[in-house]
Amino acid sequence: MVGETKILFPGIGKKSGEMLQAAGITSLAQLREFGSIAAYIMVKRAAKINTSLNLKPSLNFLWGLESLLTGIHWRDIVKNHRTSLLLALEDAEKNSPCIVMKFGYPIVNS
Numbered sequence: 001m002v003g004e005t006k007i008l009f010p011g012i013g014k015k016s017g018e019m020l021q022a023a024g025i026t027s028l029a030q031l032r033e034f035g036s037i038a039a040y041i042m043v044k045r046a047a048k049i050n051t052s053l054n055l056k057p058s059l060n061f062l063w064g065l066e067s068l069l070t071g072i073h074w075r076d077i078v079k080n081h082r083t084s085l086l087l088a089l090e091d092a093e094k095n096s097p098c099i100v101m102k103f104g105y106p107i108v109n110s
Contacts, residue, residue: 066085
């Protein structure tokens with residue numbers, strides 16, 4: 001499945017695709033359903049739960065997810081949407097501390 005990351009997530013790098021898969025996001029449709037903020041949080045939580053995966057999602061990963069979902073170049077995301085994404089991330093992390101497990105992966109409650 002790891003070799004399929006470019007097909008599953010066109011426009012992002014192999015490592016980013018692997019991080020999404022490690023968090024249980026295995027399709028572009030799922031990524032769209034969760035959105036960039038929830039997906040980023042899911043990857044961060046997956047990294048904490050299973051440290052052997054050596055996942056290290058950075059904010060650049062978040063910019064890339066948002067770019068993939070919106071079609072806006074990641075540099076423009078940083079330039080024009082950075083603050084709103086960071087505020088949304090902060091809000092989501094504060095107000096969605098509970099997670100449920102689905103197929104062994106953390107899922108952010110909405």
